[in-house]
Amino acid sequence: MSEQSTATISTVTVSINGSSVTVPEGASLKDACGVAGVEIPTLCWAANLTPANACRLCVVEVENSRTLVPSCSRQVEEGMVVQTDSERVHHSRRMVLEFLGSSVDLSQADDLARWSKAYGADPDRYGNSPARIEEEIKIQDNLYIRDYDKCVLCFKCVDACGDDAQHTFAIAVSGRGFGARISTEFDVSLPDSACVYCGNCVAVCPTNALQFKSEFDLREAAAWKPEEQTVTRTVCSYCGVGCNLEMHVQDNTIVKVTSPNDHSVTNGHLCIKGRFGWQYVQPVATE
Amino acid sequence: MADLHLTEDRASATEVAAIDAAIAAVSLDPAVVHETERLVRSGTKRKNDRRHGLLPALHALQKESGWISPGGVNHIAEVLQVPPAEAFGVASFYELFRVDGAPDQEDDVVHVCVDAACQIAGADQVIADLEAAGKQVHRSPCLGQCERPVAQFIQGRRKPDWVEADAEDELWNLPQKHDPSLKLLKRVGRIDPTSLDSYVGVGGYAALSKAFALGADQVIEEVLASGLMGRGGAAFPTGIKWQGVAGESGQKHIVVNADESEPGTFKDRTIMENDPFALIEAMTIAGFATGATKGWIYIRGEYPLATKRLEGAIVAAREAGFLGEGIARSSIDFDIEVRRGAGAYICGEETALFNSLEGFRGEPRQKPPFPTTNGLFDQPTVINNPETLLNVLDIVQDGGATYASTGTGGSNGQKLFCLSGHVNRPGTYEVEFGPTLGDLLGLAGGATGELKAVLLGGAAGSFIGPDMLELPLTMEATREAGLSLGSGVIMAFNDSTDFPAVLTRLAEFFKNESCGQCVPCRVGAVRQHEMLVRTSANPSEADSQLLNEMDQVMKDASICGLGHTASTAVRSAIALGLIGGQS
Ligand SMILES: Cc1cc2nc3c(=O)[nH]c(=O)nc-3n(C[C@H](O)[C@H](O)[C@H](O)COP(=O)(O)O)c2cc1C
Ligand code: SF4
Ligand code: SF4
Ligand code: SF4
Ligand code: FES
Numbered sequence: 001m002s003e004q005s006t007a008t009i010s011t012v013t014v015s016i017n018g019s020s021v022t023v024p025e026g027a028s029l030k031d032a033c034g035v036a037g038v039e040i041p042t043l044c045w046a047a048n049l050t051p052a053n054a055c056r057l058c059v060v061e062v063e064n065s066r067t068l069v070p071s072c073s074r075q076v077e078e079g080m081v082v083q084t085d086s087e088r089v090h091h092s093r094r095m096v097l098e099f100l101g102s103s104v105d106l107s108q109a110d111d112l113a114r115w116s117k118a119y120g121a122d123p124d125r126y127g128n129s130p131a132r133i134e135e136e137i138k139i140q141d142n143l144y145i146r147d148y149d150k151c152v153l154c155f156k157c158v159d160a161c162g163d164d165a166q167h168t169f170a171i172a173v174s175g176r177g178f179g180a181r182i183s184t185e186f187d188v189s190l191p192d193s194a195c196v197y198c199g200n201c202v203a204v205c206p207t208n209a210l211q212f213k214s215e216f217d218l219r220e221a222a223a224w225k226p227e228e229q230t231v232t233r234t235v236c237s238y239c240g241v242g243c244n245l246e247m248h249v250q251d252n253t254i255v256k257v258t259s260p261n262d263h264s265v266t267n268g269h270l271c272i273k274g275r276f277g278w279q280y281v282q283p284v285a286t287e
Numbered sequence: 288m289a290d291l292h293l294t295e296d297r298a299s300a301t302e303v304a305a306i307d308a309a310i311a312a313v314s315l316d317p318a319v320v321h322e323t324e325r326l327v328r329s330g331t332k333r334k335n336d337r338r339h340g341l342l343p344a345l346h347a348l349q350k351e352s353g354w355i356s357p358g359g360v361n362h363i364a365e366v367l368q369v370p371p372a373e374a375f376g377v378a379s380f381y382e383l384f385r386v387d388g389a390p391d392q393e394d395d396v397v398h399v400c401v402d403a404a405c406q407i408a409g410a411d412q413v414i415a416d417l418e419a420a421g422k423q424v425h426r427s428p429c430l431g432q433c434e435r436p437v438a439q440f441i442q443g444r445r446k447p448d449w450v451e452a453d454a455e456d457e458l459w460n461l462p463q464k465h466d467p468s469l470k471l472l473k474r475v476g477r478i479d480p481t482s483l484d485s486y487v488g489v490g491g492y493a494a495l496s497k498a499f500a501l502g503a504d505q506v507i508e509e510v511l512a513s514g515l516m517g518r519g520g521a522a523f524p525t526g527i528k529w530q531g532v533a534g535e536s537g538q539k540h541i542v543v544n545a546d547e548s549e550p551g552t553f554k555d556r557t558i559m560e561n562d563p564f565a566l567i568e569a570m571t572i573a574g575f576a577t578g579a580t581k582g583w584i585y586i587r588g589e590y591p592l593a594t595k596r597l598e599g600a601i602v603a604a605r606e607a608g609f610l611g612e613g614i615a616r617s618s619i620d621f622d623i624e625v626r627r628g629a630g631a632y633i634c635g636e637e638t639a640l641f642n643s644l645e646g647f648r649g650e651p652r653q654k655p656p657f658p659t660t661n662g663l664f665d666q667p668t669v670i671n672n673p674e675t676l677l678n679v680l681d682i683v684q685d686g687g688a689t690y691a692s693t694g695t696g697g698s699n700g701q702k703l704f705c706l707s708g709h710v711n712r713p714g715t716y717e718v719e720f721g722p723t724l725g726d727l728l729g730l731a732g733g734a735t736g737e738l739k740a741v742l743l744g745g746a747a748g749s750f751i752g753p754d755m756l757e758l759p760l761t762m763e764a765t766r767e768a769g770l771s772l773g774s775g776v777i778m779a780f781n782d783s784t785d786f787p788a789v790l791t792r793l794a795e796f797f798k799n800e801s802c803g804q805c806v807p808c809r810v811g812a813v814r815q816h817e818m819l820v821r822t823s824a825n826p827s828e829a830d831s832q833l834l835n836e837m838d839q840v841m842k843d844a845s846i847c848g849l850g851h852t853a854s855t856a857v858r859s860a861i862a863l864g865l866i867g868g869q870s
Pocket of ligand 2: 194
């Protein structure tokens with residue numbers, strides 16, 4: 001019986017930069033690269049979301065394919081020959097990083113800064129005043145802020161709010177092309193929208209375009225010190241589901257709450273109570 | 288879907304009536320569409336069998352109120368169970384929907400084309416005159432009427448949309464009328480496109496009878512043997528698509544891609560306005576051959592006459608028993624619905640078209656999977672261009688081998704070309720594959736003035752010089768020259784052309800039409816346009832080098848053909864010396 005069930009797990013063998021790796025059928029090329037020990041830069045991919053396929057940072061070269069392919073979502077096929085280090089791959093990744101750097105505020109996107117450096121991206125070579133995503137910061141409540149100047153349109157927040165986690169659909173992509181923005185209907189304020197303040201969109205945002213208000217206020221006061229923060233894991237006390245919480249604490253004060261991506265109950269997603277309901281531990285002074 | 292949260296805005300009584308009527312006219316039949324699975328971002332699944340009523344509902348709201356009002360969106364959201372943020376996201380994707388506030392004028396909106404053929408014919412002046420006359424004017428991308436510039440389309444307020452030129456002379460665009468060598472266009476001008484009897488009177492529906500006699504498998508064999516290749520731009524073998532879908536099971540679809548928005552293209556409009564029954568018969572044959580029972584025509588929103596003719600033809604065919612259950616006294620079921628686009632070039636990309644029809648944003652899906660297995664509503668789908676399908680009638684009648692013996696061997700059969708710009712007799716021309724570029728220009732009466740360049744294949748194609756007049760316009764010869772026939776566009780430019788202006792507008796077209804989904808195209812198309820503006824379309828050596836780098840990432844890493852081809856025409860113009868090179 002057990003022999004039979006192991007026999008039915010099909011595997012696929014592909015070549016990554018010349019070395020052969022075997023992975024389960026249905027794995028992505030990115031998974032296969034991981035097995036081969038090759039790091040793939042990603043922006044719109046996340047372990048707890050369906051691949052959005054939009055940023056194209058993860059592209060690799062597959063033999064006999066006219067274009068490069070997104071490794072985050074392309075499934076392995078038997079005998080694929082993959083190059084992750086070719087000049088073509090480097091060129092595309094560098095250009096994607098340059099395009100983003102020239103149009104979006106990436107000052108708080110740490111991963112992107114690291115890759116931009118690694119790939120030698122020079123976002124300053126597009127003339128004196130290249131068009132940018134210019135948006136006013138939206139502060140509409142005390143829980144989180146939206147600074148779409150920093151938005152790379154990775155779709156992560158939309159999918160976290162929608163099909164992939166929350167099923168609230170408070171936000172969507174509106175407009176087209178360079179004018180596309182993440183927005184509620186007619187850009188109504190969050191309190192007027194369907195938002196239930198689960199904060200799952202904030203947790204997945206890779207650029208800090210979405211930011212907890214607690215973090216935003218500290219940054220404004222130049223008092224945000226991630227290197228001094230401790231993270232303590234606990235279980236949410238509100239209901240019986242058993243969500244794991246990570247309390248980020250700075251100067252003996254809770255500054256934000258996340259949940260581990262690999263936790264089987266939450267997959268990183270929480271509800272308003274676990275995410276924001278910690279004032280009873282730490283009353284907020286009202287003036 | 289969870290309970291929807293709606294703002295307090297309420298639709299007016301007239302908005303409710305207009306929206307409800309539009310939705311009632313759509314078959315929201317769960318037996319046909321039992322599940323819509325969204326694959327835009329490869330794999331997200333959502334059940335919602337009403338969502339494909341969204342585009343028709345938005346059209347009705349726009350017509351009633353002159354914009355997409357918050358109250359109207361709330362009503363649509365409730366009836367179709369679509370989250371309002373998503374309904375807004377969809378509405379804001381389209382040119383024909385206004386989302387930024389009620390218009391301050393009550394009258395109709397005049398859309399004036401500003402793309403190449405109309406640009407060189409004086410579109411700016413026409414717009415200035417209309418504005419001076421107090422009209423609501425919208426600068427539009429190509430309206431598919433390049434043979435009669437400056438093209439206009441009028442979006443009626445509380446009345447149907449129309450095109451002024453349609454009323455003047457509907458056959459104006461067929462200079463070869465009554466030429467006995469015509470095959471694809473042989474009925475144009477000979478039949479009354481509103482009369483099924485007239486169509487049957489010249490042999491209409493004989494091909495369907497023949498198809499029934501041959502049997503489904505043999506029809507596919509004939510299409511395979513014909514070597515017919517798609518006429519929508521990608522030149523994929525039609526028989527292979529059909530065979531793929533025939534081999535699938537479950538609900539299947541035939542979709543006609545009548546979005547025709549590639550600048551310079553208007554041939555499909557010629558077919559649909561003048562010979563609508565032929566397209567319907569060809570779709571029915573495709574349905575019979577592949578086992579698909581549901582047909583859809585997705586037609587661009589700016590083709591009111593073609594839409595009216597097709598809708599009329601479908602009703603007539605249904606009444607006569609050629610559509611519906613047990614068509615033509617057989618046991619085969621097949622029926623067709625027409626869906627109007629709302630102004631978006633990208634919705635001609637096949638997977639963007641599926642999303643648009645399903646009620647999602649017209650964003651292309653990553654391929655694979657391909658439409659033959661995961662098409663409309665994630666079900667097996669044949670998607671073809673109208674011209675492609677028209678060829679099937681003769682293939683079925685005369686046999687695939689006979690068809691394959693015409694043309695050049697590498698390119699079989701007949702081909703439609705759209706001639707516009709600086710030629711004496713612009714219009715849709717039909718030839719058997721073989722003639723050269725010079726021959727085609729000759730058919731159209733030659734260039735007016737001194738010919739400087741030809742845009743071959745559309746905005747996604749390339750500029751070539753007068754030294755290429757000997758180029759045979761076949762798939763193989765163009766491929767060998769590093770070119771593409773695309774959708775059959777031949778746009779001529781003479782020595783009076785302001786090429787910097789034409790190229791700057793062309794770059795603006797791609798900037799405006801990018802769906803915005805992927806980084807290379809969303810930003811690359813903007814940077815390309817900025818460069819042309821910044822340099823007054825006189826890019827330096829270094830600029831050209833940067834343009835090549837941008838082209839490379841758009842070709843390599845964009846999701847769809849729009850990004851892949853966004854720089855092709857600009858780079859060809861630089862190579863040809865039409866722009867740049869002057870310091
Ligand atoms: C940006 C873009 C726009 C397109 N527009 C059209 C169109 O308007 N009509 C069309 O038939 N094909 C269009 N295509 C090609 C379609 O994706 C598809 O290949 C075609 O409809 C298949 O039909 P065929 O095999 O009969 O040519 C477009 C492709 C791209 C990338
Ligand atoms: S907080 Fe939750 S409900 Fe609100 S927009 Fe973000 S994901 Fe959606
Ligand atoms: S707000 Fe953040 S998560 Fe949402 S699309 Fe923009 S960058 Fe991505
Ligand atoms: S290439 Fe352009 S049009 Fe195509 S999916 Fe990407 S952004 Fe959209
Ligand atoms: S990580 Fe693969 S496309 Fe963004």
